[in-house]
Amino acid sequence: QQLKERSGVMTGFRGFTHLSVSPLSLSPHCWLLSFKSPLKPVSKLPSGLLVASLENYSPVSKIGVFVKAGSRYETAENLGVTHILRLASNLTTKGASAFRICRGLEAVGASLSVTSSREHMVYSLDCPRDDFEGTMEYLINVTTAPDFKPWELSDLLPRVKIDKAVADQSPQIGVLEKLHEAAYKNALSNSLYCPDHMVGKISVDHLQQFFANNYTSARMALVGLGVSHAAVMKVGEQFFSTHTGAGAPGAVYRGGELRVQSGGGLVHALLACEGAAAGSAEANAFSVLQRLLGVGPHVKRGSNITSKLSQGIAKATAQPFDVSATAFSATYSDSGLFGVYVISQADSAREVINAAMAQVTAVAEGSLTAEDLTRAKTQLMADYLMSLESSEGLLEELGVQVLSSGTYSSPQTVTQSIDAVASSDVVKAAKKFVESKKTMSCYGHLANTPFVDEL
Amino acid sequence: MASRAPAATSRLMVGFRKWYYNACGFNKFGLMRDDTINEDTDVKEAIRRLPEQVYNDRMFRLKRALDLSMKQQILPKDQWTKYEEDVHYLEPYLEEVMCERKEKEEWAKK
Numbered sequence: 089q090q091l092k093e094r095s096g097v098m099t100g101f102r103g104f105t106h107l108s109v110s111p112l113s114l115s116p117h118c119w120l121l122s123f124k125s126p127l128k129p130v131s132k133l134p135s136g137l138l139v140a141s142l143e144n145y146s147p148v149s150k151i152g153v154f155v156k157a158g159s160r161y162e163t164a165e166n167l168g169v170t171h172i173l174r175l176a177s178n179l180t181t182k183g184a185s186a187f188r189i190c191r192g193l194e195a196v197g198a199s200l201s202v203t204s205s206r207e208h209m210v211y212s213l214d215c216p217r218d219d220f221e222g223t224m225e226y227l228i229n230v231t232t233a234p235d236f237k238p239w240e241l242s243d244l245l246p247r248v249k250i251d252k253a254v255a256d257q258s259p260q261i262g263v264l265e266k267l268h269e270a271a272y273k274n275a276l277s278n279s280l281y282c283p284d285h286m287v288g289k290i291s292v293d294h295l296q297q298f299f300a301n302n303y304t305s306a307r308m309a310l311v312g313l314g315v316s317h318a319a320v321m322k323v324g325e326q327f328f329s330t331h332t333g334a335g336a337p338g339a340v341y342r343g344g345e346l347r348v349q350s351g352g353g354l355v356h357a358l359l360a361c362e363g364a365a366a367g368s369a370e371a372n373a374f375s376v377l378q379r380l381l382g383v384g385p386h387v388k389r390g391s392n393i394t395s396k397l398s399q400g401i402a403k404a405t406a407q408p409f410d411v412s413a414t415a416f417s418a419t420y421s422d423s424g425l426f427g428v429y430v431i432s433q434a435d436s437a438r439e440v441i442n443a444a445m446a447q448v449t450a451v452a453e454g455s456l457t458a459e460d461l462t463r464a465k466t467q468l469m470a471d472y473l474m475s476l477e478s479s480e481g482l483l484e485e486l487g488v489q490v491l492s493s494g495t496y497s498s499p500q501t502v503t504q505s506i507d508a509v510a511s512s513d514v515v516k517a518a519k520k521f522v523e524s525k526k527t528m529s530c531y532g533h534l535a536n537t538p539f540v541d542e543l
Numbered sequence: 544m545a546s547r548a549p550a551a552t553s554r555l556m557v558g559f560r561k562w563y564y565n566a567c568g569f570n571k572f573g574l575m576r577d578d579t580i581n582e583d584t585d586v587k588e589a590i591r592r593l594p595e596q597v598y599n600d601r602m603f604r605l606k607r608a609l610d611l612s613m614k615q616q617i618l619p620k621d622q623w624t625k626y627e628e629d630v631h632y633l634e635p636y637l638e639e640v641m642c643e644r645k646e647k648e649e650w651a652k653k
Binding site (some may be wrong): 237 | 643
């Protein structure tokens with residue numbers, strides 16, 4: 089789950105008159121040109137910064153700075169600092185004032201956006217290829233030298249409250265945050281949003297300390313799409329902080345339960361167990377299991393025939409609407425979560441959750457046809473490849489891979505490793521879910537919702 | 544009200560500046576130079592940005608001065624603000640505000 093903040097959204101149309109024509113687009117013989125793989129190997133600068141680039145010949149360059157500064161690195165004293173940092177990304181820096189950043193980006197038609205997840209903070213800048221040099225200084229200023237001015241920070245307070253109010257309105261976000269809070273003892277249990285008791289209390293010192301500890305070159309990766317590797321390397325040399333910053337504790341899974349009683353006729357329940365860390369073979373098995381169980385209709389307004397969960401639940405309860413179940417999977421660098429997310433009517437919650445569990449248990453007992461397995465694998469591969477189609481998805485994938493493992497595996501490698509998942513791996517994953525200590529978070533009218541130990 | 548002396552601090556000028564500071568007379572109310580500055584929009588914004596402690600001190604000095612002025616009194620001589628103690632606390636904030644405004648005006652011209 090991620091939160092996006094579009095700061096300085098200036099995708100105005102002024103910039104388009106300055107676009108240069110992309111070198112390959114007009115030539116009728118372009119298919120004759122030999123197309124070597126445009127991905128250069130990942131370089132590591134002396135300051136520890138990892139630099140990667142992919143030349144896709146697009147007229148728009150996209151640069152991302154990925155920092156290991158997600159909410160898992162918050163400590164008990166500064167909970168919520170990442171939320172403020174995300175909102176503070178367009179504020180005055182040592183090299184440029186907030187006004188100048190905004191107008192400067194606007195003048196070329198660029199846009200800067202910040203996304204934060206539990207592990208990473210991503211600053212991504214889109215700009216026309218020709219104006220790359222000019223706009224990079226803004227990105228460098230924002231990520232290496234923000235000047236936390238107290239009056240600008242106090243102006244952020246309404247925005248924090250709006251963010252939290254929007255999140256409160258959505259039961260999905262609430263259930264997800266509560267699940268992480270219940271599942272982990274530290275690190276990953278920190279919420280993406282600023283907790284109530286810290287709203288207004290995050291000071292300049294908190295921000296500066298968090299910044300100094302986490303925004304060091306060794307914890308950053310600079311990824312460029314549609315730029316030459318040399319240009320990105322030159323930008324990377326501006327990130328020269330050499331101090332290493334504080335380490336972070338590993339996430340410890342504990343398994344627990346959090347229930348939030350609220351009104352309304354629905355119950356949102358999320359039941360999970362500890363899954364696998366990102367990049368491991370087990371993680372692939374969990375992803376395939378997730379697709380097997382069903383992740384929502386592939387055809388709009390369809391009846392979701394391929395989803396085992398949906399079919400199982402349809403038999404358990406006669407209420408066709410407001411009932412849905414999808415498998416849920418989240419992976420982080422050292423841990424993961426896998427489970428089932430169920431939305432049901434309040435009085436049939438017990439039957440629905442039990443039916444969902446029964447489906448997973450069925451898989452764990454081995455009732456898994458080869459056809460189901462191939463279908464799940466194909467769906468997973470297709471989803472993965474389709475996510476790489478957009479430049480945003482590609483940048484994110486590139487950056488997260490480079491930052492966590494220092495290298496980038498091509499889509500072919502990833503699809504091959506998905507293909508290598510055997511049905512025994514999937515059965516093992518399902519067994520792990522059935523047997524391990526589960527975590528549950530529910531939200532809604534909970535009179536008829538079972539507790540995690542009753543399942 | 545209080546005119547700004549040139550920035551160069553030569554030894555010849557210090558004596559003159561001290562004399563001028565005392566001749567201005569606001570130090571007899573316990574005020575500092577920046578307390579007496581005319582509040583236009585830039586100055587108002589700079590005052591808004593002051594840290595809380597500095598702002599509270601300013602308010603206290605202003606209140607005390609208004610009270611004395613109403614009673615047609617001044618402070619005893621040992622409580623007058625000395626030239627050496629006078630801190631130009633508002634100057635950095637004011638400069639920043641003015642730079643920002645100029646930047647906005649530059650952009651608006653384009």
